[in-house]
Amino acid sequence: MLRHSKQRESIRRYLDMHRTHPTAETVYLDLKQEFPNISLGTVYRNLNGLADSGEILRISSGDGPVRYDGNTSPHYHFTCTECGSLHDIAIAPQTQLNALANKHFEGTVTGHSTHFFGLCPKCKNNIL
Amino acid sequence: MLRHSKQRESIRRYLDMHRTHPTAETVYLDLKQEFPNISLGTVYRNLNGLADSGEILRISSGDGPVRYDGNTSPHYHFTCTECGSLHDIAIAPQTQLNALANKHFEGTVTGHSTHFFGLCPKCKNNIL
DNA sequence: GATATAAATAGTAATAGTTCTTATTTCTGT
DNA sequence: ACAGAAATAAGAACTATTACTATTTATATC
Numbered sequence A, B: 001m002l003r004h005s006k007q008r009e010s011i012r013r014y015l016d017m018h019r020t021h022p023t024a025e026t027v028y029l030d031l032k033q034e035f036p037n038i039s040l041g042t043v044y045r046n047l048n049g050l051a052d053s054g055e056i057l058r059i060s061s062g063d064g065p066v067r068y069d070g071n072t073s074p075h076y077h078f079t080c081t082e083c084g085s086l087h088d089i090a091i092a093p094q095t096q097l098n099a100l101a102n103k104h105f106e107g108t109v110t111g112h113s114t115h116f117f118g119l120c121p122k123c124k125n126n127i128l
Numbered sequence C: 001g002a003t004a005t006a007a008a009t010a011g012t013a014a015t016a017g018t019t020c021t022t023a024t025t026t027c028t029g030t
Numbered sequence D: 001a002c003a004g005a006a007a008t009a010a011g012a013a014c015t016a017t018t019a020c021t022a023t024t025t026a027t028a029t030c
Helices: A006-017 A024-031 A040-052 A095-103 A121-125 B006-017 B024-031 B040-052 B095-103 B121-125
Strands: A057-059 A067-069 A076-080 A086-089 A108-119 B057-059 B067-069 B076-080 B086-089 B108-119
Touching: A006 A024, A006 A040, A024 A040, A040 A057, A040 A067, A095 A108, A095 B108, A108 B095, B006 B024, B006 B040, B024 B040, B040 B057, B040 B067, B095 B108
Parallel strands: A076 A108, B076 B108
Antiparallel strands: A057 A067, A076 A086, A108 B108, B057 B067, B076 B086
């Protein structure tokens, strides 16, 4: 039986208000203002629970810590190879990729995860 | 100045002969037959060096250890959500994704990494 | 071939990110 | 109010990887 907790509610609200793709560590440090005794384990447990139930997204660039996203509407992500910043890319789900992959694979492809790389707007202009 | 080493040569050869997408740990344990004193650090250093110079590929599914691939010809990868096995998917580079992403992003998208998920042939048949 | 030098190694410590364990606290149904 | 179950805080443990350092090894030059 799932029970209410102030901490989980606060984590959910944090992700809903901040569209900064924070790490567990960032959420933890920020929520310490509200809950001085909150523990990192609680943040991880709840972030992963929320992600498992589809209320938030887990973003992994393949490098560095996992980031979380309160925006569950379909979109993709981008990491700047220069400064490491993470951005949203508003393109529709590329479901044709799954279909294409299925044609070339004996198993069943049900999904994919695509992460883009390049230069963010800031770094694009700061190139010396 | 880059110098020859028996260990690096053996690691390169291992990746060239085994198309099993091994982890650094697996390469380490297997090469111990040939070099009983080889160290895990040496394996990591060389795998990463080879990947940086484009001689092998680094594969990250976003979960678990990095895997390495001696097959540098363009292809994609798939992880079975049931058993965790990793497979090749022989589809051509989807460069149009970068173009599409660029249209919806202020920065410059130069590449992407796509990883597929689903059921491998074995697990597809073993569903009880 | 001997030798100097810089690169690579083995062995191990250290780190980053995350999960696990346990005693305590807090929900919530009765 | 209270019992039982779920969630928590605190910290230990774990996994994957990188860093450090003394020693070994490759290779350019003599």
